[in-house]
Amino acid sequence: MSETTAARPRLSVLDLVPVRRAQSTGEALAASRSLAQVADAAGYERYWVAEHHNMPAVAATNPPVIIAMLAAATERIRVGSGGVMLPNHAPLAVAEQFALLEAAYPGRIDLGIGRAPGSDPVTSYALRHGGPVGGDDEAVARFAEHVGNVVAMMSPDGVGVQVQGRTHELRATPVATSVPQLWLLGSSDYSAHLAAQRGLPYVFAHHFSGEGTERALEIYRREFRPSAELDAPRTFLTVNAAVAETDAEARRRARPQQLMMLALRTGAPLGPQLSVEEAAAVELPPSHQEFADAMLARWVVGDAATARAQVATLAATYGVDEVMVNPVDGATDGTPMTAAPAREETLRLLAAA
Template structure:
């Protein structure tokens, strides 16, 4: 079974953005050394605890800091961007790091409504119909990254439009989603697909069934391809793994209940200020859907998830926090989650 990593580049209360980026480079090098298959970086905007605002920039940084691991977006939120810009960015990344780049595409905004407006319209951004035209935009990105490019009809003439002058390869395009929509579209287009299991933990089986049942083979992708994503915190003892997961659990409760969004707490701060009793049930329910435990417990949970959803790859989002006194430019508990999990599997 392949293991991969999803990284949102978390920013703790004791970190600057630069510290968080250094910690991500260290985490990526750890994943590379341990033999992880992919390292994907998310797109979120205007969030105090997330520095993953620009996947192409982060991918370039991580790919340059590693040797063999595939690096990609998990994902680029396409309605926020002009398709040509995305195609140009990833065509260049593929040219710079051939055979190591993945382009994961999502349809969600990845931000609050005000930030979405700023991304899409504040500086003459993409059009008002970006979400409705998502299938067309996906097709355009795929075509423009290829050697032939596309033909743009303008004033009665056909003009060639290519993302890069001489492409010799094109990064695989994956569709990402947390609803049925992307599952159906990926099946129709014959593209690989990933359901955001780490985000809700619900609806995964139904979405994957829709994708597999409706899949239309293509020459590039003759069979459906998918994998599973899951939040993970692994430590030598189950109690310590849960302690390390607490800051992220509290942050997710705040997100779901309209609470204030803050830089990620240190473990001791999270323990000193628990969620209200009315929200404890929500926190406990989320914890049960995550992989939290000792190495053997975590390995068993990952194997069971892979078996349940019939996948041969699992992408873990290492959510282990940090104790007071941890070096600001490091995330040792996140690195240890990867080490302990691979050793147990």
């Protein structure tokens, strides 16, 4: 049985902290802080930030730091990671970071964990230098073990570690009174199997691939085993979104992200995100334009009524009662560097009654 799907699904936000041409990292962070405040005021369920490294158009390199900033700037919305790429980090470091965030903002912190590196091989090596012995292969192979370690270390009782025949108590924080909500993230079947086996909530990265969603969610629901954390499957999916007063304007605002994703998928050089006007002037070869159009067809793009209907259809199709939107609207020339008004409009229009 899947979750009961509400006629109007709950809404959440995914943010990669995009960086556009001539914008500084600090200005991009300021724009995301304002976006989180809009989501908070509009009644969104949660606001997650991703982990990506060494990308000219993405400033979300360190989710715990950004989460602390956003939680301090908002009042009620849950704030979390979508996600922390666990192979890049020691499990204890992740447990300590999120235990502290939960202590500071009890009941508002989500820890979404992923298995992908979130970067290129050279950056992955630099991240893990002096870290997990065995490199990328071992870090990924021990992912399930490390997830279990994070869960145990964040609990109030901590975990016992055997060293030289003695048991040593290890806790992420001395006196925890609550723990972050843990989610497993995935864009393939692996995390669906693991989340089901461990009885953990699961999120499919529909925004990234748009394929395999139904299969992954079916695996998760079929194999789910109740746990101390969760007695029934709990899941939602993510989707890219651009919403404006008209369909044409929404498509225009989505084009900078379209071109960015096209470059990523075809191995073209990456740079800061283009403005809406710059993106409109880019002419693509027919084969690339066809690829870009196919990507856009899997996004939520249109006026408010169209977009809300698309979100409701997604929720009904996949049997979820929550949809997390990644507002991908580009900025027009002359937009203040510390603001993202088009992304804010997407959130307001989707949430409007």
